[in-house]
Amino acid sequence: MLVNEFLEQSADKYPDKIALICQDKRLSYLEIENFSNRLSNALIEGGLLKQERTAVFLEPSIEAVISVFAILKAGGVFLVINPQVKAKKVAYILNDCQVKILITDVNHLKEVSEILPSCPNLHSIILTDYESLQDQDTTNNSIKFGSYSEILEHYPSDRLPKRCIDIDLASLIYTSGSTGNPKGVMCTHFNMAAAASSIIEYLENTPEDIIIDILPLSFDYGLYQVLMAFKFGGTIVLERSFLYPFKIIDLIIKEKVTGFPIVPTIAAVLFKLKNLKKYDFSNLRYITNTAQALPPKFIEQLRKIFPASRIYSMYGLTECKRVSYLPPDEIDRRPTSVGKAMPNTEVYIVDDYGNKITEPGMIGELVVRGANVMRGYWNLPDETAKYYRPGPIPGENVLYTGDLFRMDEDGFLYFISRIDDVIKVAGERVSPKEIENVLHEIQGVNEAAVVAVADEILGQAVKAFVSLKKGSSLKEDDIIRYCSKHMENYMVPKYVEFRDELPKSSHGKIAKKGLK
Amino acid sequence: MEKMNKVGQADVKTILKEYITESFLPSSGLDAFEDNDSFMEKGIIDSTGVLELLEFIEERFDIQVEDEEVVPDNLDSLIKLDSYINRKLGHAG
Numbered sequence: 001m002l003v004n005e006f007l008e009q010s011a012d013k014y015p016d017k018i019a020l021i022c023q024d025k026r027l028s029y030l031e032i033e034n035f036s037n038r039l040s041n042a043l044i045e046g047g048l049l050k051q052e053r054t055a056v057f058l059e060p061s062i063e064a065v066i067s068v069f070a071i072l073k074a075g076g077v078f079l080v081i082n083p084q085v086k087a088k089k090v091a092y093i094l095n096d097c098q099v100k101i102l103i104t105d106v107n108h109l110k111e112v113s114e115i116l117p118s119c120p121n122l123h124s125i126i127l128t129d130y131e132s133l134q135d136q137d138t139t140n141n142s143i144k145f146g147s148y149s150e151i152l153e154h155y156p157s158d159r160l161p162k163r164c165i166d167i168d169l170a171s172l173i174y175t176s177g178s179t180g181n182p183k184g185v186m187c188t189h190f191n192m193a194a195a196a197s198s199i200i201e202y203l204e205n206t207p208e209d210i211i212i213d214i215l216p217l218s219f220d221y222g223l224y225q226v227l228m229a230f231k232f233g234g235t236i237v238l239e240r241s242f243l244y245p246f247k248i249i250d251l252i253i254k255e256k257v258t259g260f261p262i263v264p265t266i267a268a269v270l271f272k273l274k275n276l277k278k279y280d281f282s283n284l285r286y287i288t289n290t291a292q293a294l295p296p297k298f299i300e301q302l303r304k305i306f307p308a309s310r311i312y313s314m315y316g317l318t319e320c321k322r323v324s325y326l327p328p329d330e331i332d333r334r335p336t337s338v339g340k341a342m343p344n345t346e347v348y349i350v351d352d353y354g355n356k357i358t359e360p361g362m363i364g365e366l367v368v369r370g371a372n373v374m375r376g377y378w379n380l381p382d383e384t385a386k387y388y389r390p391g392p393i394p395g396e397n398v399l400y401t402g403d404l405f406r407m408d409e410d411g412f413l414y415f416i417s418r419i420d421d422v423i424k425v426a427g428e429r430v431s432p433k434e435i436e437n438v439l440h441e442i443q444g445v446n447e448a449a450v451v452a453v454a455d456e457i458l459g460q461a462v463k464a465f466v467s468l469k470k471g472s473s474l475k476e477d478d479i480i481r482y483c484s485k486h487m488e489n490y491m492v493p494k495y496v497e498f499r500d501e502l503p504k505s506s507h508g509k510i511a512k513k514g515l516k
Numbered sequence: 517m518e519k520m521n522k523v524g525q526a527d528v529k530t531i532l533k534e535y536i537t538e539s540f541l542p543s544s545g546l547d548a549f550e551d552n553d554s555f556m557e558k559g560i561i562d563s564t565g566v567l568e569l570l571e572f573i574e575e576r577f578d579i580q581v582e583d584e585e586v587v588p589d590n591l592d593s594l595i596k597l598d599s600y601i602n603r604k605l606g607h608a609g
């Protein structure tokens with residue numbers, strides 16, 4: 001099955017059903033199908049060839065969802081860039097996968113206008129608010145600008161004949177690694193459909209489900225909410241952020257939401273509201289959590305607020321979407337476990353020599369086998385070979401997750417830590433190296449090292465240790481200000497500590513163990 | 517014990533502007549913000565920032581923010597925040 005068929009089949013089956021609710025707008029399956037058909041026709045006329053990469057740089061919105069499906073229908077490979085990403089990294093991503101067409105809005109265009117001349121492959125930009133474009137925004141005349149609303153008005157709504165087979169790429173999902181540059185995980189239609197089917201199976205989704213999605217669409221967890229809901233014919237309530245938590249609570253009640261995907265930070269913010277117990281959440285069938293473990297205290301609090309909801313603790317990584325889930329009935333017995341492999345997936349733990357560990361309690365690296373294991377990293381054969389290694393069947397790759405796990409006597413999995421030093425802030429993967437690179441760009445910074453510190457709300461917070469060059473008078477504010485202009489907000493160090501000099505190992509490398 | 521002196525209507529905005537400038541602006545990537553800039557759109561405040569903001573206004577202005585009031589209409593710009601707090605303080609306006 002192709003990912004665009006998730007939408008197409010539901011549009012055929014439930015044309016008038018509400019598929020997407022976003023900021024007081026309600027769109028039926030047929031409307032989304034027709035709009036994305038129109039955009040896909042325009043993309044092809046604009047020169048998009050099969051499997052060419054097309055980027056969506058927008059806030060979670062109706063336009064973003066339509067763009068994703070239009071790109072797929074046109075046979076392209078979509079990537080959603082986190083709307084917080086700063087210009088330099090956008091340029092890196094656009095060049096890394098040679099994006100030809102970018103779909104964005106005027107605000108985000110302004111953010112990245114300085115880097116557009118350094119993206120030679122980019123030949124057109126479609127603006128969702130073309131009408132508010134000023135002349136000075138389009139001085140770069142090698143790039144063609146198009147209007148999203150004109151496209152939706154003028155192009156035919158005919159569904160194109162299939163352009164892909166399921167081993168073609170559907171998406172690149174960029175994620176942080178230990179190397180400092182983001183890596184694009186190559187996901188085929190087959191991989192994504194397999195992952196979506198497994199998750200839908202264990203969540204027991206039905207067309208009656210209404211899922212609220214407040215996670216970024218650049219994050220696979222947020223993206224799959226939309227894909228899966230379209231696959232099973234449900235409804236998505238899309239919200240841009242969790243900034244004002246009561247708005248979300250209000251939507252859950254008003255829209256009779258049945259599924260609420262969260263990360264622990266969302267729960268921590270919710271708990272700051274004073275009297276959630278008085279509301280009726282009886283429609284909310286389930287809450288899912290992934291990206292970071294839910295502290296047992298959080299599980300208890302969620303139970304009190306949402307007594308009718310089943311709580312799923314899950315674990316996954318972009319490289320294979322999802323790995324495991326804990327059946328909700330087990331959560332009291334094993335609150336810190338992320339469960340067992342999801343349907344149609346196998347897992348095992350290996351020791352340092354690659355031998356399977358069968359003894360309960362022993363710690364080793366988790367390996368994942370299944371149709372959900374993606375194709376590797378775009379343009380990074382060495383990194384791919386490190387994580388995607390030959391499996392038991394010739395020609396098959398399994399995923400070495402880079403995560404240390406143990407299993408209990410009954411085969412339930414427990415996450416221990418990362419093998420590398422990747423940090424998780426509010427569920428987002430953060431590369432210390434990437435932050436250190438930015439810190440080193442600041443004039444006056446001599447050495448910099450980034451570590452994670454525990455944080456009640458974020459799970460982990462970023463702390464930077466910095467030593468300054470002689471004569472530099474840099475202050476914490478200067479460093480934070482510089483970082484915030486050059487990286488996504490969640491990556492900006494929450495704490496900066498100055499040291500005369502950073503501790504070193506005998507090899508002269510900065511010894512992070514001494515920094516907390 | 518009285519928590520603090522009553523804050524006058526005109527002071528609310530000044531206090532808020534100073535607090536937001538000091539606490540959130542450095543990490544927003546912006547050098548300045550307008551009175552009607554959306555904190556969400558401009559990335560001035562993130563979800564942990566909102567919690568800090570709520571704590572600050574409850575303490576500084578000695579008000580109780582109800583759950584139902586934690587919505588963008590009350591909080592998502594300096595102007596909205598100012599008028600929300602003035603309403604809570606019973607200032608006409």
